[in-house]
Amino acid sequence: MPHLTIDYCGNLDAHSDMQTLCARLSxxxxxxxxxxxxxxxxxxxxxxxAYPAPHHAVADGAPDKIFVYLNLRITPGRTAALVETVGKALLAQVDAHFAPLSGKLPIRITLHIDEGNPVYEGKWASA
Structure with a gap:
């Protein structure tokens, strides 16, 4: 870990390069x-x-509304202050990425950071 999953309305693909955002956040x-x-x-x-949602309803259901949900899963052991620093660093990158769309599209963004012990964790790798 960390594993960051981004769910977003598929209509965002026409306006934003999500691969660039993934690389930036990584x-x-x-x-x-x-x-x-x-x-x-x-x-x-x-x-x-990052996963686009081809079907979505945001707020009043207007087709131009865009929602981006980021969920960061981390293992325990970091202080609350350090987790907050991580969150602020990620949001700064998200803000910079979407700044060109500000004022052009109604975008809402949420970041959650979840910390937890896995009940089971299996791993496999080819190399």
């Missing part, structure tokens, strides 16, 4: 350091995945 996660200069998250565990 880079942010792997570059974050704690107060001692250590990486906050392991490089090999970092995942950023």
């Amino acid at each position: 880079r942010t996660l792997v570059q974050l350091q704690d107060g001692s200069g250590h990486a906050v998250f392991p490089l090999n565990g970092t995942r950023v995945l």
Whole structure:
């Protein structure tokens, strides 16, 4: 971990390069350091995945409304202050990415950070 999942209204694809956002957020996660200069998250565990919703209803259902939901799952062990720093760093990148659309499209964005112990965690890798 961390695993960042982005769910968004499919109508956003015509206005935004979500692959660029994924790369930007991944880079942010792997570059974050704690107060001692250590990486906050392991490089090999970092995942950023984005999924467009082809069917959606946002607010009053007007077709131009766009919603982006980011959910970051992390393992326990970081201070609340460090988790807040992570959240602010991610939101700064999201804001910079969507700034060109500000005022042009009605976009709402939510970021949740969930921390939890896995009940079961299985892993497999080819390399």
